[in-house]
Amino acid sequence: MKTHVSRKVFLTGSTGYLGRPLVARLLARGHVVSALVRPGSTSRLPGGALRVVGDPLRAETFAGAVGPSDTLVHLVGTPRPSPAKAAEFRAVDLPSVRAAVDAARAAGVRHLIYVSVAHPAPVMRAYIAVRQEGERLIRASGLAATILRPWYVVGPGHRWPYLLLPIYALLGRLPGTREGARRLGLVTLEQMLRALLRATEEPPAGVREIDVPQIREDRPWR
Numbered sequence: 001m002k003t004h005v006s007r008k009v010f011l012t013g014s015t016g017y018l019g020r021p022l023v024a025r026l027l028a029r030g031h032v033v034s035a036l037v038r039p040g041s042t043s044r045l046p047g048g049a050l051r052v053v054g055d056p057l058r059a060e061t062f063a064g065a066v067g068p069s070d071t072l073v074h075l076v077g078t079p080r081p082s083p084a085k086a087a088e089f090r091a092v093d094l095p096s097v098r099a100a101v102d103a104a105r106a107a108g109v110r111h112l113i114y115v116s117v118a119h120p121a122p123v124m125r126a127y128i129a130v131r132q133e134g135e136r137l138i139r140a141s142g143l144a145a146t147i148l149r150p151w152y153v154v155g156p157g158h159r160w161p162y163l164l165l166p167i168y169a170l171l172g173r174l175p176g177t178r179e180g181a182r183r184l185g186l187v188t189l190e191q192m193l194r195a196l197l198r199a200t201e202e203p204p205a206g207v208r209e210i211d212v213p214q215i216r217e218d219r220p221w222r
Contacts, residue, residue: 008032009200010066010109012056012100013075015044018115018153021189022073022196023049029197034069036062057092059099059106067107071200074100074114078127086126093127097134101141111144111203113196118151118184118212139207146199148192148210155189185212194218 009026013019014035024046026033034050042051054062056076066072076096078088097114104112116131117124138145187195195215199208202221214221 006030006032007070007200008034008068009071009073010034010036010052010069010107011073011075012036012062012096013077014049015041016075016077016079017155017157018189018192018196019075020044020046021193022075025193025197026200029201031200034065036065057095057099059102063103063106066103066109069107069109071111071113071203072100072104072107072109073196073200074112076100077115081124081127083124083126089127089130093130094133098137101137101143104143105141109143111146111200112138112141113146113148113199114138115196116147116149118149121151121184144204144206146204146208146210148195148199148215149212150187150192150215151184151212152186153189153192154186182213185216187212187215191216 009031011019011023011033014023015037019035023033023035027046027048033048034052035045036052036054036056037045038055039053042053045051052062052065054065056062074097077093078085081089101112114134116135117128119128119132121128135147138147192215195210198221199210208221210221
């Protein structure tokens with residue numbers, strides 16, 4: 001990927017599993033980064049990012065600092081999602097994407113990037129339902145957007161799914177399960193960061209959906 005223009009990027013969830021390394025990569029590629037952090041978390045950001053202290057669930061606490069960003073990357077979410085955290089998805093994930101959409105619209109942001117989840121799937125129904133609601137909010141907003149749909153991002157501290165690779169390999173060979181194995185496949189942290197960076201540097205005109213096979217690709221999206 002080549003950076004044709006330095007972009008102004010605003011991130012929520014900037015101190016999380018995806019946020020911290022993404023901030024570092026955006027800065028390394030010459031982008032101007034503003035990062036939303038909660039009080040007491042500013043030290044966790046890489047040097048060079050502008051720290052914006054606010055509450056990701058309340059747009060009014062950070063909307064004034066979003067402009068004049070080109071892109072808002074929304075990464076807030078319940079850490080380590082599981083079926084037991086259905087209430088947290090409703091209390092954190094959904095209000096945060098609503099706040100991000102409201103702030104982006106108020107600031108005139110051209111492009112919103114949202115990390116959703118692969119669907120449909122036989123498990124994690126509450127999580128998927130909330131992420132689908134987030135997608136609908138974005139579509140109804142009229143914003144240009146990239147919606148990324150990983151299933152599980154494997155990386156430091158998140159390696160147990162490697163145990164499932166033999167099962168994925170088997171399911172990928174069977175005609176009846178091949179499509180599901182691809183759509184609900186694992187992606188690495190490196191692949192996810194690369195996809196987020198590409199989404200930032202190559203904004204769409206409308207709403208673009210990027211599923212697991214495309215997240216894995218190291219070539220331009222259609």
